[in-house]
Each structure stands twice: as C-alpha cells, then as structure tokens.
Amino acid sequence: MRVAGTCPRLRELEFVREAITRMRTNTREFALLPAELLNRRVSRSDTEHLNFLLQNSSQRNHPSGDKNTMVAKVAFTIGLLVSFLLLPDRQVFAASTPMRVLYPSFGGTWATPWIAKEAGYFSAEGLDVELIRVGGSTRMVAGMLGGSAPIIQAGAAAAIAATAAGSDVVIIAATGNVSPFRLMARPEIKQPSDLKGKRAGITTFGSTSDQVVRIALQKFNLEPIKDVAILSMGAQPEAFAALQSGAVQVAALSYPLYAKAAQLGMRELINFGDLGVEDVNGGVITTRAFIAQHRDSATRFIRAYIRGAHRYRTDKEFSKRVLGKYAKITEDDLLEGTWQDYAPTIQKVPRPS
Secondary structure, eight states, X not given: OOOTTSOOHHHHHHHHHHHXXXXXXXXXXXXXXXXXXXXXXXXXXXXXXXXXXXXXXXXXXXXXXXXXXXXXXXXXXXXXXXXXXXXXXXXXXXXXXEEEEEEOOSSGGGHHHHHXXXXXXXXXXXXXXXXXEOXXXXXXXXXXXXXXXXXXXXXXXXXXXXXXXXXXXXXXXXXXXXXXXXXXXXXXXXXXXXXTTOEEEESSTTSHHHHHHHHHHHHTTOOBTTTBEEEEOSSHHHHHHHHHHTSXXXXXXXXXXXXXXXXXXXXXXXXXXXXXXXXXBSEEEEEHHHHHXXXXXXXXXXXXXXXXXXXXXXXXXXXXXXXXXXXXXXXXXXXXXXXXXXXXXXXSSOOOO
C-alpha cells in the first residue's frame, strides 16, 4: 500500500532486514537476531535515526586495531534497533487496507481469524479486516469468485471442486489436517441401517459436510440420494436445528454443535477424525489473481493469521473469551471443550497438506 506523506511499512521492513543484514556482514558476534523482530513496525523517524547510525557504523574496511570499536558500534546500533522495534506499535499507515473475510459457521474450526482480529494482529499488519459469516463453503467460494471477498475460510471440498471446474481458486493455508466432524443421529436411529429411507442434513452441496456425509453413508453400505435423502440446510446451525426438530435424522456437525446434540440425546455414529483420512481443516482460500495483484496484502494476512493460530494454540483463556464472543457461548464447559477439541490439532506451520 502506498500512502502519500507516510513511510510504507513494506519499505520499513525492507530497511530493517537490510539493516540486520549489514550488521551481520560487519560482525559475526551479532549474526543471530530474533526473527519476530522483523514483524514489528517502526516509524519514519525511527528509520531516519537508525539509517544515520547505520551509515556511521557499516564501514566494512576498518583497521584491525579498531575491531573492538567497530563491534561496540554495531552492538550499540543493534541495541537501538531492538529498542525501537520493541516499543508499543504506533500508527504508521494513514489508512488501513480494508479486507473482507468470509467464514461459514461459529465452530472452533474457524476461530483463528477471530483471534487474530481480537488480538490486534491484523491491525498491526495495516489490515482492516471485516469478518462476515456466510453459511456454506460452496456459497462462499461462489461469493469470492463474484468479488464479495478476496479471502475466505471454508471447506477444502468446495475449493477443489471450483478448481476442477476451471477457476483459479487456491488453498493457501489450513489450521490442521484432522477432520472436526462427527456424524450425529437422532435417538431413534439405533444403528446405521436405520438411516435407510431417512434424511441427512448438510450445509450446502459440494461442501465438506456434504463430502463427509456421503463417505459415512458409503461406509454403512447406503447409497446417497437413493437410500438416504440429502438436504441442504445452508449452514451448521441450521443443520443442527433441523436435527433437533426432526426435519432430518442425521447431520455432520463440528464442535460445539455436536456436543450440544449429544446433550440432547443424539447418538454419535462416526467420529471422522478417527478414520485416519487426512483432511484440510480450516482452509484459507483465495484466488491466484488476488495473490498476483495483491501479494503484499495476502502476505500480511497470512502473517497475522499465523500469529492468531499460535495464540489459539497457546493461550487458552484468551481463546475461550474470543470463542464465547463470536459463537455466543456462555457455558464454560462448552468453551473449554471447544478449545480442547481444536487447539491441540492446530499446525505450527499452516500448510494445506
């Protein structure tokens, strides 16, 4: 982003990297610096002061007798650089880059961007992220391709189907590779064969919930559509409501909805995480065109997303507060269960596969 009258953060970070590289070139004693320092912002005045110091301490050809003096200068410069970088974040951008991000439900699978937003990680990257819930991964992929949002968090099945149809959709990150879904059935379903002639609820056709329901039915030697009708509910909360009312007899739900279903006496038929099949969980999806045209924004988003994932995995109490706010959950046992269900599965490196 280029803003008149300001020093763009990208240039500042390039300056910091260059500064550290020049320091490393001048002395071996300071070859290692914490990588997280590169993710902090410095102001324009900071860069001017630091540039002046570096210009006066980066002479490579110095007499051997001045080596101690040179090391001292470099150490002093590094100390100032680190001091500036560790100061509280200051506003560098005259305006943040607005960005819409869509997500499908209030399940813990999709909580990483919520946590990144509430922790201020997007703001720290100069992004004004608006999180919007739109039920159904297929619907969200269509919305993204139609220009509603440049980045979405959705099920991988919808993204793969769109790519197979010729679009430039691409999955750029994922929180984990363990499926969060459980197949929950009404109390009158005593065994899988009882599903014949009944109705299954999914979010949308082509979504991950659609995919896992079909896998389960085939595992039960039941043919989707022919033996068990599949109904699109729009989103998981609606599928849960349909299961509760009896409009459908089985549905694929993630936490905390499957826990709520169990409290109501619903039966768990399959824990998809136990099947041993790798799943792209909590996928971050965009288009190749967006990456090509807005690579800096995409990079800043992913950087904040990674910080959010780390916070989710390591800060239980903060994560529970955010989960409660977005998912409208007040029961501590459900919040605790949500964190316990997802946090241990979050990847340190959010690769899609």
